[in-house]
Amino acid sequence: MIKQLTIIGVGLIGGSLARALKQADAVGEVVGAGRNAQHLQQALALGVVDRIEMDLAAAVRGANVVVVATPVGAAEAIFSAIAPGLSADTVLTDVGSTKASIVAAARRAFGELPKNFVPGHPIAGTEKSGVEASFAELYKGRRVILTPTENSGPQAVARVRAMWEQAGAEVVETRVEHHDEVLAATSHLPHLLAFSLVDTLATLDDKQEIFEYAAGGFRDFTRIASSDPEMWHDICLHNEPALLKMLERFEADLSKLRQAIADNDGDYLLQVFTRAKAARDQFCGE
């Protein structure tokens, strides 16, 4: 049981965590904090949080666990703002999609990495955002990746792990750099491609007609391009090295496919498509 949980940034991710822990009877008071008073009022009205607080240091005062659930670009300023309110016992975690940049932000804000700081990342979400999109089941059966730092204490790690497990998630641990590489491949690059494709089409002359002719496959393929632009702007800039590495690899492979089409090299196309279908069918099922 977490007696007081403070969530900074009560959107889809933070709001769903609050709902899940309340449903599991795993939390006492949930304090919501953030920069947007209107969003916080909405979270309060929806019963997602029990109390709201605009002052971040005040919001974390007395908290057993603090979860930073804002876009990753805001992390450093938030760490600095909450520092005066954190007690020696308060466990701090985050939900950012990039981990090296969060660890660097914590190092700058706190001077050294606190023993109670455990970076985390729930692999869950939808293309929607905001507390009104939050729901208690978001984390059921989903993975949460923790990337403890060299300073993270075992008790803090255990506390964060227990919190996510009570929200229904399966918790795994890995290295910061490995997290950033894997997520660049499976999440950051796909989002970049979806945004890029939709924007390319949106700037064509006959865009109205083009989107009208789009079928269900296009809808699925581009769903992630409806994600929050600010959040993804932050992720792209904060996972630059790993994302650029994957992107360059993808561009090289795509260019080989383009060459094969231009050369009428059907064998190459068939080989790539067959391997891709086999991989997706094997790993993703439906």
Place this chain on the structure above:
Amino acid sequence: MIKQLTIIGVGLIGGSLARALKQADAVGEVVGAGRNAQHLQQALALGVVDRIEMDLAAAVRGANVVVVATPVGAAEAIFSAIAPGLSADTVLTDVGSTKASIVAAARRAFGELPKNFVPGHPIAGTEKSGVEASFAELYKGRRVILTPTENSGPQAVARVRAMWEQAGAEVVETRVEHHDEVLAATSHLPHLLAFSLVDTLATLDDKQEIFEYAAGGFRDFTRIASSDPEMWHDICLHNEPALLKMLERFEADLSKLRQAIADNDGDYLLQVFTRAKAARDQFCGE
């Protein structure tokens, strides 16, 4: 009412058309033809077709309407094979995702474009294939694009239009070249990107782990990479000019995004992502 309908290639597309017309009481006998006896037996056993025929000229004999529903690469050989069995009254159409190449195939096979030939393309389908995946509702509310040639007679066009409307589709007509450009943008390029991305990931050393960490967004984004490799091999090669044009435009735009990430140009990223989200939300909704 179509007294005899012959479908060459009884897979997801051909099979769903047969089911829809039967359900609408808009067809008498459905004859299934193709190269794979086992698939045809399955179509017969499922009641999707009433009679099967391995000899293509025999299969179209007596047919009021013939629908060629094979991968586009097979069209020319099929047109040549059915030519001896077609009567002056038989209306011929196809469901191919590329139209210029189909028209060229018909010109080569028949010498000149028959007045009863009306190229068509239903904008429907799933990543599944085969007659076992077919269902009567596939075309409900979906678009079918007809691209009549300069020789297509109005009666033939009307007959094909009526058939698709009875299957529940909304029929529109456009020029061959325009069809191929629009579909390159909304369908062929997205499929190419999805195949390419999954293949890039599948060739990474830690592919097992990479796919394990993939979330729902990745599943949606890559769903079309589970499509039939042979069909998409054919489409890429048969819509080469339009696809290469769109692909080059996409690659140029993606390269600008890469440069913006490398340059830490957040304004550019935010502008592209915001424009993309707005376009997708406006045109695709959910």
